Amino acid sequence: MSELRNIIVPLITVFGVIIIAMSMAAGLIWLERRLLALWQDRYGPNRVGPFGLLQVLADLIKIISKEDWVPPFADAAVFVVAPAAMFIPVLLTFAVISYTPGIAVTDLNIGLLFFLAMSSLTVYGVVLAGWASDSKYSLLGGMRAAAQMLSYEVFMSLSLMGVVMLAGSFDLRQIVEAQRGLWYVVPQFPGMLIFLTAGVAETRRLPFDLPEAEGELVAGFHAEYSGMKFALFFIEEYLGITLVSVLISVLFFGGWLGPLLPPLAWLAIKTMFFISLFILLRATFPRPRYDQLMSFGWKVMLPLALTNLVVTGGIILAAR
Amino acid sequence: MGAIFYISAAVAVAATVGVITRYNAVHALLYLIVSLLAISLIFYILGAPLAAALEAIIYAGAIMVLFIFVIMILNLGPQAVRRERSWLKPRMWVGPAALALILAGELVYLLESGPAGAQAGTASVGPEPVGATLFGPYLLGVELASLLLLAGLVGAFHLGRRETGEETAGEQEIQTGVAKAEGAAVEEPGAALGGE
Secondary structure: HHHHHHHHHHHHHHHHHHHHHHHHHHHHHHHHHHHHHHHOOOOOOOOOOOOOOOOOHHHHHHHHHOOOOOOOOOOOOHHHHHHHHHHHHHHHHHHOEOOOOEEEEEOOOOOHHHHHHHHHHHHHHHHHHHHHHHOHHHHHHHHHHHHHOOOOOOHHHHHHHHHHHOOOOOOOOHHHHHOOOOOOOOOOOHHHHHHHHHHHOOOOOOOOOOOOHHHHOOHHHHHHOOOHHHHHHHHHHHHHHHHHHHHHHHHHOOOOOOOOOOOOHHHHHHHHHHHHHHHHHHHHHHOHHHHHHHHHHHHHHHHHHHHHHHHHHHHHHHOO | HHHHHHHHHHHHHHHHHHHHHHOHHHHHHHHHHHHHHHHHHHHHHHHOOOHHHHHHHHHHHHHHHHHHHHHHHHHHOHHHHHHHHHHHOOHHHHHHHHHHHHHHHHHHHHHOOOOOOOOOOOOOOOHHHHHHHHOOOOHHHHHHHHHHHHHHHHHHHHOOOHHHHHOOHHHHHHHHHHHHHHHHHHHHHHHHHHHH
């Protein structure tokens, strides 16, 4: 009996996490359109089903029934692999997050490093999609994505090292446990801001959506994609938002910790708050110029992240 | 664990063969990324999770992206594939194959002559002991490596830096671009000497 339990419980956790993450991503498409409409004083999708909730289903039927087209001038093999190469690392990262004291797919002692490794692998999907499409807009989008994500990854990892030093572990469960007394947003406030900025850039969301930039590059790296391949890029973006929001909650806002409500509810509330913040950012900010984006990253955020690291290390050393 | 080791080792070998035999540079790089990820998995199985994570972050995630970025800028077309094909003749395989055979022979001899060094399945080494070792007994090595990187950084900055007069507005630059390029070509050897 217990052997059967040992097999079934992990299976339920694995598929539960995948199904919830995927339906979150699908639901976010609706939520984003409704929230944007609310903030921009219009209705948004409100015809299909209650509050327009079935709009997602309608979109899905439409996108599945579209022709799945590979341009004749494209590098067919890479063109097909690129959306999956982008999608899989994001989905894999959900495995190392600990959702409650009991629910986690795996307790990796290098959990945070695993997230960084996977997030650096997502770059390939964008870059290869841009290259394989063999169109100048896609290539420009792919090159922008490579430079942008590589630059912002540098201080994304640096901003997390403050948390690692305070908790003394890369394990996400131990990082949450270490926040029982005080959430890390208080001692690591600059780190939180830097990680949030880098997270927006890593998911290529407005104001950092220059790889897509529909005003100048048509649709950037995925201009040549259609049907389910395009849908994979689309869902990946929302999975990325969910992932960064969960990580901010876990790393800086105590994860599942909180009074009265069950642990999973606290994590869900915190995550939803940051997802809404992501959407609010899109509704508020204009897109910067590309050189502004790069010089902001290297000249403002990187020195800030390094200063934060040095100050945190100094305080920890002095307190010893 | 043994099965996973052999599968990822086979993937690593097959991917590396792919790196050498592909004519298209981007395809070769993709095989190299797969090979690096397979090696990262082997590190993890052998009980070195930190080395595995760093292999994925630094090699597969950072250095290879730069390679792909550069090759994308070069924008090699079908003519580059044809040129590669003309270079990679069967005759070219003799030298590397002979060297690889010597290595394979050494490997077989070592495996046959009994257990040598560390074995698979030993205790896993977490991030803390690695950090304590790096910044304890090997502190001097770490600092020297960082000095080397700093020197590389300064060198790259020197090569990529604009000449002092060139930091004016973009329009002027376009008008006088040709003259500047010629001037820079003349100035370059002198500047490099001055730098040394």
